[in-house]
Amino acid sequence: MARKIGSRYTAHQILGRGSAGTVWLGDGPEGPVAIKLLREDLASDQELVGRFVQERTALLGLDHPRVVGVRDLVVDGTDLALVMDLVRGTDLRTRLDRERRLAPEAAVAIAADVADGLAAAHAAGVVHRDVKPENILLDMEGPLGPGGAHPALLTDFGVAKLIDTPRRTRATKIIGTPDYLAPEIVEGLPPRAAVDIYALATVLYELLAGFTPFGGGHPGAVLRRHVTETVVPLPGIPEELWQLLVQCLAKAPASRLRASELSARLRDQLPLLAGMPPLDVDEPGTEDEEAAYPAYDEPQALSADEPRRRGAVPLVPGSAPDSNRDTHTSMRVPAPDELAGGARGTARAPRAAGQRRPGSARNKPDAVRRRRLVLGGAAVLVAAAIGVGGWLAATGEGQEPAPQDTEQSAPSQP
Numbered sequence: 001m002a003r004k005i006g007s008r009y010t011a012h013q014i015l016g017r018g019s020a021g022t023v024w025l026g027d028g029p030e031g032p033v034a035i036k037l038l039r040e041d042l043a044s045d046q047e048l049v050g051r052f053v054q055e056r057t058a059l060l061g062l063d064h065p066r067v068v069g070v071r072d073l074v075v076d077g078t079d080l081a082l083v084m085d086l087v088r089g090t091d092l093r094t095r096l097d098r099e100r101r102l103a104p105e106a107a108v109a110i111a112a113d114v115a116d117g118l119a120a121a122h123a124a125g126v127v128h129r130d131v132k133p134e135n136i137l138l139d140m141e142g143p144l145g146p147g148g149a150h151p152a153l154l155t156d157f158g159v160a161k162l163i164d165t166p167r168r169t170r171a172t173k174i175i176g177t178p179d180y181l182a183p184e185i186v187e188g189l190p191p192r193a194a195v196d197i198y199a200l201a202t203v204l205y206e207l208l209a210g211f212t213p214f215g216g217g218h219p220g221a222v223l224r225r226h227v228t229e230t231v232v233p234l235p236g237i238p239e240e241l242w243q244l245l246v247q248c249l250a251k252a253p254a255s256r257l258r259a260s261e262l263s264a265r266l267r268d269q270l271p272l273l274a275g276m277p278p279l280d281v282d283e284p285g286t287e288d289e290e291a292a293y294p295a296y297d298e299p300q301a302l303s304a305d306e307p308r309r310r311g312a313v314p315l316v317p318g319s320a321p322d323s324n325r326d327t328h329t330s331m332r333v334p335a336p337d338e339l340a341g342g343a344r345g346t347a348r349a350p351r352a353a354g355q356r357r358p359g360s361a362r363n364k365p366d367a368v369r370r371r372r373l374v375l376g377g378a379a380v381l382v383a384a385a386i387g388v389g390g391w392l393a394a395t396g397e398g399q400e401p402a403p404q405d406t407e408q409s410a411p412s413q414p
């Protein structure tokens with residue numbers, strides 16, 4: 001079914017859905033495009049529409065081969081749409097779901113591409129703030145690179161910033177995707193370029209291991225781990241690559257590499273990784289923590305036959321009418337002492353494949369595991385939400401900080 005978007009574009013077929021809306025395959029005066037049609041409740045928010053229009057230049061301004069370009073912004077009646085370059089391929093989450101983990105050479109090649117895109121964005125004064133596999137697209141029509149990896153492009157630049165306004169997101173709600181949230185965000189500091197580096201290092205770890213370094217269990221527990229736990233080595237990972245990951249997952253933002261340096265260091269490693277098979281590691285259990293939390297119901301938005309995705313919190317609060325992912329969980333603000341008190345270990349050390357942890361939650365039926373998932377009292381929620389509350393407060397209109405410790409020079413985003 002075709003649908004007109006403004007006077008210049010026609011949407012033909014749904015490519016995918018996210019928390020902010022639906023992405024369509026469409027065409028316009030210059031050929032095929034991808035059209036991200038924002039959810040109706042967002043599109044009817046006049047303040048939000050105003051922000052998109054105000055940021056039009058910034059949205060349309062990023063021009064880099066590793067960034068999905070935004071070509072146009074359509075505001076038409078109840079429609080608010082971003083018209084983007086069409087990437088023919090898939091998103092990295094889909095590939096990861098299919099393959100579970102990638103060979104190190106391919107994983108590093110993809111991460112280097114994304115780092116290139118980030119370097120360009122940071123130089124232009126833009127922080128992405130939502131780097132995750134869902135926002136990395138693989139261009140299947142592009143030339144094959146190291147490890148047989150297709151070129152990777154980062155998408156959704158600037159959208160998180162526009163949608164996450166204090167008015168839309170009460171300070172009691174946490175915004176973002178917990179697995180990829182840098183500790184300084186959890187602690188309430190404003191997001192600068194280094195948060196993207198942390199998120200990208202998390203993605204690279206996930207590509208190599210099949211799970212994120214601090215993910216698993218209740219979203220609040222995930223946030224707490226970002227702040228209190230150190231990343232545990234992956235069995236079999238080359239030392240230099242491991243050191244790079246450790247540096248970019250540093251708790252202190254200033255200790256992380258800049259995007260251009262990360263890209264160069266990743267590419268330096270590629271020859272050493274050629275032909276290396278995927279790492280053979282087993283996902284750690286979270287049973288100790290799960291036992292500490294009362295029952296937690298899975299988010300409603302996920303349909304029964306859909307594969308479960310990692311716990312995540314919505315970019316936009318509230319149920320998403322056209323969303324079918326469990327990237328839509330809302331969390332309550334934890335009390336300050338909860339975070340501090342939640343620093344107990346979680347026994348999340350990855351094990352070489354085959355090594356079983358006695359009584360691992362991995363061996364429990366899914367429904368049981370789910371019921372035992374977190375919520376409520378314990379540790380985490382607390383500091384997390386307090387931190388993010390501070391972050392939200394700090395990212396109000398006109399308060400977005402210029403990306404610091406980026407490739408400097410460039411003007412900051414208005």
Ligand SMILES: Nc1ncnc2c1ncn2[C@@H]1O[C@H](COP(=O)(O)OP(=O)(O)OP(=O)(O)O)[C@@H](O)[C@H]1O
Pocket residue numbers: 015016017018019020021022023034036068084085086087088089090091134135137155156315327
């Ligand atoms: N420019 C594009 N070209 C081709 N496909 C795209 C493009 N942008 C997005 N898609 C597809 O649409 C899907 C949904 O994208 P969208 O950005 O709305 O959500 P998301 O990033 O997956 O999740 P969320 O918005 O919750 O962070 C993507 O996973 C991808 O498969």
